[in-house]
Amino acid sequence: MDETNQILRELRAAIQEYDAARAGALAERSLAEGIPQVDSLAAMTEAIREVGEAFGRGDLFLPDLIGAAKALEAALPVLRQAMIDEAERPETRGVVVLGTVLGDVHTIGKGMVSALLTANGFEVHDLGVNVATSDFIAAVRDRQARILAMSALLTSTAVQIGPVVKGLEEAGLRRQVLVAIGGGAVTAELAHALKVDAYHATAPGGVDLIVSMLEDKAEAGLA
Amino acid sequence: MPGFPVQIKKMEVLGLGEIEAIREAAFDVMATTGVMVGGEEAHRLLEDAGCHVDRERSMVRFPREVVETALAVTPRSFVLKAQDESNSLEIGKDDHLYFFSSCGLHTVDLDTWEQREPTRKEFHDFVRVLDSLPNVDGIAPFIWWGFARVPQAMRLLESNAAKLRLSTKAQGEGAVLGNDTWNVEMARAVGQDLWNLVNPVAPLAIPEEESAKIIRLARADMPFSVTAGPTLGATAPATLAGGLVSNAAEHLAALVLAQVVRPGTRFISGHMAHAQNMTNGSPFFGQVTNALQAAGFNQLWDLLGVPTYNTCSTWTGSKSIDYQAGYETALAATIAAASGASLLPMQGGMTAQLAASPVKAIIDDDVAGMIGRFLQGIEVTGDTLAVDLIKQVGPMPGTYLGEAHTREWWRKEQYRPVVADHSSYEEWATSGKKVALDHAREKMDALVASHPGTRLSASQEEAVESILQEARAHYRKTGLITEEEWAVYQEDLNSDEYPYA
Numbered sequence: 001m002d003e004t005n006q007i008l009r010e011l012r013a014a015i016q017e018y019d020a021a022r023a024g025a026l027a028e029r030s031l032a033e034g035i036p037q038v039d040s041l042a043a044m045t046e047a048i049r050e051v052g053e054a055f056g057r058g059d060l061f062l063p064d065l066i067g068a069a070k071a072l073e074a075a076l077p078v079l080r081q082a083m084i085d086e087a088e089r090p091e092t093r094g095v096v097v098l099g100t101v102l103g104d105v106h107t108i109g110k111g112m113v114s115a116l117l118t119a120n121g122f123e124v125h126d127l128g129v130n131v132a133t134s135d136f137i138a139a140v141r142d143r144q145a146r147i148l149a150m151s152a153l154l155t156s157t158a159v160q161i162g163p164v165v166k167g168l169e170e171a172g173l174r175r176q177v178l179v180a181i182g183g184g185a186v187t188a189e190l191a192h193a194l195k196v197d198a199y200h201a202t203a204p205g206g207v208d209l210i211v212s213m214l215e216d217k218a219e220a221g222l223a
Numbered sequence: 224m225p226g227f228p229v230q231i232k233k234m235e236v237l238g239l240g241e242i243e244a245i246r247e248a249a250f251d252v253m254a255t256t257g258v259m260v261g262g263e264e265a266h267r268l269l270e271d272a273g274c275h276v277d278r279e280r281s282m283v284r285f286p287r288e289v290v291e292t293a294l295a296v297t298p299r300s301f302v303l304k305a306q307d308e309s310n311s312l313e314i315g316k317d318d319h320l321y322f323f324s325s326c327g328l329h330t331v332d333l334d335t336w337e338q339r340e341p342t343r344k345e346f347h348d349f350v351r352v353l354d355s356l357p358n359v360d361g362i363a364p365f366i367w368w369g370f371a372r373v374p375q376a377m378r379l380l381e382s383n384a385a386k387l388r389l390s391t392k393a394q395g396e397g398a399v400l401g402n403d404t405w406n407v408e409m410a411r412a413v414g415q416d417l418w419n420l421v422n423p424v425a426p427l428a429i430p431e432e433e434s435a436k437i438i439r440l441a442r443a444d445m446p447f448s449v450t451a452g453p454t455l456g457a458t459a460p461a462t463l464a465g466g467l468v469s470n471a472a473e474h475l476a477a478l479v480l481a482q483v484v485r486p487g488t489r490f491i492s493g494h495m496a497h498a499q500n501m502t503n504g505s506p507f508f509g510q511v512t513n514a515l516q517a518a519g520f521n522q523l524w525d526l527l528g529v530p531t532y533n534t535c536s537t538w539t540g541s542k543s544i545d546y547q548a549g550y551e552t553a554l555a556a557t558i559a560a561a562s563g564a565s566l567l568p569m570q571g572g573m574t575a576q577l578a579a580s581p582v583k584a585i586i587d588d589d590v591a592g593m594i595g596r597f598l599q600g601i602e603v604t605g606d607t608l609a610v611d612l613i614k615q616v617g618p619m620p621g622t623y624l625g626e627a628h629t630r631e632w633w634r635k636e637q638y639r640p641v642v643a644d645h646s647s648y649e650e651w652a653t654s655g656k657k658v659a660l661d662h663a664r665e666k667m668d669a670l671v672a673s674h675p676g677t678r679l680s681a682s683q684e685e686a687v688e689s690i691l692q693e694a695r696a697h698y699r700k701t702g703l704i705t706e707e708e709w710a711v712y713q714e715d716l717n718s719d720e721y722p723y724a
């Protein structure tokens with residue numbers, strides 16, 4: 001028991017010290033020691049939540065937040081892999097397809113969204129920048145995504161979000177996927193006009209919103 | 224003659240060995256990791272020039288000799304032709320500095336500091352102000368993101384047209400959705416060059432849209448600048464030196480492509496690297512390290528023989544025209560100017576590139592004037608040493624005030640600010656307690672009122688209009704102008720305010 005607590009404590013510390021290699025190794029060790037994956041996952045989630053709260057208070061900064069997310073990212077697959085083997089794999093929070101819209105090459109906000117979603121237990125597929133409508137739709141279909149997140153920094157190309165939403169409808173995929181948008185060019189009005197599900201002006205706020213909307217959906221028996 | 228000659232010793236923040244180390248590191252990154260370049264045509268051109276192209280990953284590795292060959296044919300200086308030939312600029316020539324206005328997104332209300340889209344009239348007035356300010360040598364790309372009632376796809380075209388219609392100065396314009404073709408045509412129609420913007424994207428990428436633009440512009444023999452806009456810590460190393468290395472690789476990759484397409488292509492390397500605000504991810508413009516790094520950038524590109532522009536002076540983080548806006552603008556501009564930037568966009572920018580103000584441009588024009596004077600340095604000749612005069616005037620109560628030497632020299636030696644308040648306290652207190660901002664607001668009204676109006680002949684006007692019509696038809700056909708946008712635009716085009724507001 002002491003051994004178990006020690007490993008979980010170290011796992012938490014590795015995440016809070018941004019040490020991806022150590023977090024990965026500790027995840028392996030937790031398996032070797034027979035610690036239930038749910039316990040390791042709980043320790044890791046708590047660790048990243050504390051980092052997120054410190055970031056919110058202004059005690060920690062973006063590189064710390066992203067660094068902790070990366071450490072978590074290193075440990076997660078190890079635990080998940082083991083769960084597949086045991087056929088008791090708890091779902092990731094869901095698959096996310098993410099990208100910057102067609103005609104737009106800005107990456108920084110998208111990168112923040114990606115890191116934070118990963119840290120929150122989502123499986124993120126980043127399609128990059130200048131993503132064609134058809135590529136978004138194909139990825140949502142092929143990856144069976146629960147969330148499509150799009151970033152748009154240019155007012156001239158933010159309109160490209162429209163055809164994606166329309167394309168999802170035409171492909172019969174609209175109901176399966178929660179569409180979230182953000183980026184400098186996107187406003188609440190635009191989000192409303194485009195009939196997307198979620199918009200937020202910041203990456204952390206957007207991720208919180210996505211999480212809570214999925215929880216609401218689950219409660220309503222929709223997911 | 225526009226611009227300012229640099230007659231002081233240039234400021235150096237790096238030693239030669241340090242600059243060379245940065246250059247070598249950039250060559251190393253280019254030759255080993257390479258740069259991601261999109262587009263089959265770019266791949267073919269670069270491969271023919273001796274680069275190694277991995278088509279599957281779109282990664283291009285640049286052997287050192289290829290980069291050096293391209294650098295050897297890149298002009299160290301070139302002419303950027305203005306509508307009025309006397310306003311043409313010789314970019315990079317003999318350490319000469321030119322100021323451009325800034326680019327921004329929205330206008331700001333001078334009482335509430337709230338931001339909003341400008342109207343056509345406000346946009347035209349901004350151009351009138353910039354056309355009139357003595358130290359604005361050229362008008363920048365998207366001084367604002369166009370103006371209200373114009374479809375998004377037409378914003379930078381209407382913006383360019385407004386500038387060509389109301390100013391004979393050198394000009395630049397941004398590019399989205401392939402609008403550069405029409406912008407270049409419009410500039411040609413009024414007999415001038417257009418400085419275009421190309422953006423490699425940090426880290427280490429030139430997307431297909433941008434590589435295609437490089438090829439188009441080089442073929443059209445139009446000058447352009449490249450700016451990958453690295454954010455240190457996010458899209459580049461957090462260190463100033465590391466940021467210079469990755470940024471040099473990005474820009475040199477674009478330079479090679481441009482010079483392969485057309486040797487001698489007029490090319491400017493633009494410093495837009497900036498720190499990141501680590502609390503929310505936004506760009507930290509106004510940070511002094513941006514200017515410090517720009518100074519190193521200017522030294523590096525001077526060694527490479529390529530003209531530079533720096534954006535560190537362009538955008539203060541401040542949302543109002545206040546003390547922060549003043550010191551962030553002036554400090555960065557001074558450092559950039561003293562370290563040898565060829566072109567410095569400055570007048571008007573604020574709110575981390577999200578706003579600009581013609582009134583701030585008027586105040587900034589004084590900053591430009593002061594910096595220009597500073598760059599002219601201290602003239603040391605027999606006449607300026609004034610030894611005979613010193614002996615002649617002698618000790619107290621001698622005075623220089625009535626001397627011909629004073630009448631001749633004080634005007635040459637001093638920079639006289641236009642809007643800064645230098646009245647005595649009594650004068651100030653009894654004449655409305657005005658500060659620079661008040662003087663600048665008054666000045667704005669005067670400049671707008673005295674502007675001569677259109678600069679185009681009837682046939683040039685016709686040519687510009689027909690190019691705009693072609694673009695409108697194109698974007699409507701391709702669905703990039705929506706029906707709603709078109710309806711509002713039609714009202715604008717049919718109003719008395721079109722084409723001049």
Ligand code: B12
Nearest residue numbers: 104105107109151154155182183184203206397398452504
């Ligand atoms: C850096 C930058 C660049 C760099 C980008 C480098 C890179 N790797 O990304 C470079 C130099 C390449 C660049 C190029 C251009 N740029 Co630029 N760029 C900027 C700049 C300075 C900062 C953008 C940024 O990274 N912000 C920081 C990040 C963190 O903000 P963000 O992405 O908005 O993300 C935040 C939120 O929006 C949110 N978020 C973002 N995405 C999502 C998604 C979801 C789902 C959610 C929930 C939230 C969310 O989270 C973040 C905060 O927590 C802005 C000006 C500014 N001050 O914003 C101009 C700006 C965006 N660019 C602009 C322009 C015009 C261009 C060019 C067209 C210039 C040109 N050539 O003419 C080209 C674009 C070419 C193209 N086809 O895209 C304009 C856009 C104007 C407009 N009307 O839309 C701006 C506003 C500047 C201006 N004054 O006009 N640019």
